[in-house]
Amino acid sequence: MAGKTINPTRMELTRLKGRLKTAVRGHKLLKDKRDEMMKQFLDVVRRNRELRRKVEEGLQRAGASLSLAAAVMGPEMLEQSLLCPKARVSLDVDFRNIMSVNVPEYAFHTEAQQGDLYPYGFAQTSGELDAALDDISAVFQDMLELAQVEKTMQLLAQEIEKTRRRVNALEYVVIPEAQRNIRYISMKLDENERGNTTRLMKVKDMVLQDAHRYST
Amino acid sequence: MTMYKIAVIGERESVLGFRALGLDVRFAADGEQARQTLHRLAQEDYAVIYLTESFSAACEAEIAKYKDVAVPAIILIPGRGGSLGVAEAALQSAVERAVGADIS
Numbered sequence: 680m681a682g683k684t685i686n687p688t689r690m691e692l693t694r695l696k697g698r699l700k701t702a703v704r705g706h707k708l709l710k711d712k713r714d715e716m717m718k719q720f721l722d723v724v725r726r727n728r729e730l731r732r733k734v735e736e737g738l739q740r741a742g743a744s745l746s747l748a749a750a751v752m753g754p755e756m757l758e759q760s761l762l763c764p765k766a767r768v769s770l771d772v773d774f775r776n777i778m779s780v781n782v783p784e785y786a787f788h789t790e791a792q793q794g795d796l797y798p799y800g801f802a803q804t805s806g807e808l809d810a811a812l813d814d815i816s817a818v819f820q821d822m823l824e825l826a827q828v829e830k831t832m833q834l835l836a837q838e839i840e841k842t843r844r845r846v847n848a849l850e851y852v853v854i855p856e857a858q859r860n861i862r863y864i865s866m867k868l869d870e871n872e873r874g875n876t877t878r879l880m881k882v883k884d885m886v887l888q889d890a891h892r893y894s895t
Numbered sequence: 896m897t898m899y900k901i902a903v904i905g906e907r908e909s910v911l912g913f914r915a916l917g918l919d920v921r922f923a924a925d926g927e928q929a930r931q932t933l934h935r936l937a938q939e940d941y942a943v944i945y946l947t948e949s950f951s952a953a954c955e956a957e958i959a960k961y962k963d964v965a966v967p968a969i970i971l972i973p974g975r976g977g978s979l980g981v982a983e984a985a986l987q988s989a990v991e992r993a994v995g996a997d998i999s
Contacts, residue, residue, distance in 0.1 A: 728986070735978050739973070742908075742909065742975055745908075745912050746908070761911060764914050764917045767917040768900075768916060768918055769899070770899040770900065770942050770943065771898065771899075772966060782965070783966065783968065785942065785943065787901070789917060811912060812912065812915050815915065819913075823901075826945075826968050829970055830968035830970075832986070832989055833963065836992045839993040840995075843995055
């Protein structure tokens with residue numbers, strides 16, 4: 680027996696059968712959960728790849744136009760122009776439940792004081808800077824979605840790992856052990872039963888012998 | 896509901912432009928400085944922290960620490976020099992973790 684001894688009693692047998700049933704059911708449920716999460720996860724990974732490529736391209740372009748602006752205006756002037764932003768961003772975080780994993784959903788609010796986002800006068804800055812800021816704000820929406828998707832991916836990966844371990848533990852440890860124990864107990868009980876029958880037959884023989892001097 | 900903020904940490908030239916959008920931009924000159932900034936910001940109410948890839952190695956421990964919690968999300972972005980492939984590697988390792996094997 681695996682390590683500990685178990686009592687070969689009917690009560691123990693009933694208990695183990697109940698446990699086995701629960702384990703099998705749990706195994707099936709967890710396996711379904713794992714499969715579904717895997718499906719979701721692969722979708723998220725695909726989306727993540729896509730977004731990351733988009734963000735990387737966007738940032739490259741924004742970086743290029745920003746250095747162009749720096750070249751035209753001089754880095755000090757550039758920094759000065761951006762020193763005091765007009766817009767303020769705040770973020771609303773909501774949680775969505777995917778297979779019992781809470782994943783964040785972001786919604787951001789820009790509080791621009793006036794309609795535009797250029798925090799500088801147009802007199803001393805160049806048009807390149809305007810273009811750079813347009814590029815950056817265009818890529819930001821994707822960046823935010825990327826953050827959401829990437830976090831979702833990480834959280835899902837963690838949960839899948841956990842579920843996978845549980846499924847494996849049930850499949851390869853808990854269920855086989857319960858089955859083995861059940862077999863052991865039922866064999867032991869059967870053996871006791873047979874022993875009992877033989878003993879009774881033997882006693883009957885002895886009693887008959889005593890009473891009638893009768894032998895079989 | 897709490898209003899969260901968004902921060903960007905990186906080299907001066909890489910992240911300067913985000914300031915115009917109203918994000919909280921922190922400059923970091925080296926990995927150690929980035930790590931300290933990240934450590935501090937992660938404990939405040941920032942929901943998303945963007946970090947340039949060049950500092951990812953120095954901040955590895957911090958990134959791993961916040962990987963499994965919902966807030967904050969630490970997201971790597973390419974710095975001035977373009978993508979270094981660090982984010983791609985992180986994605987790969989997440990897939991590996993979920994699947995239990997390298998499937999690429």
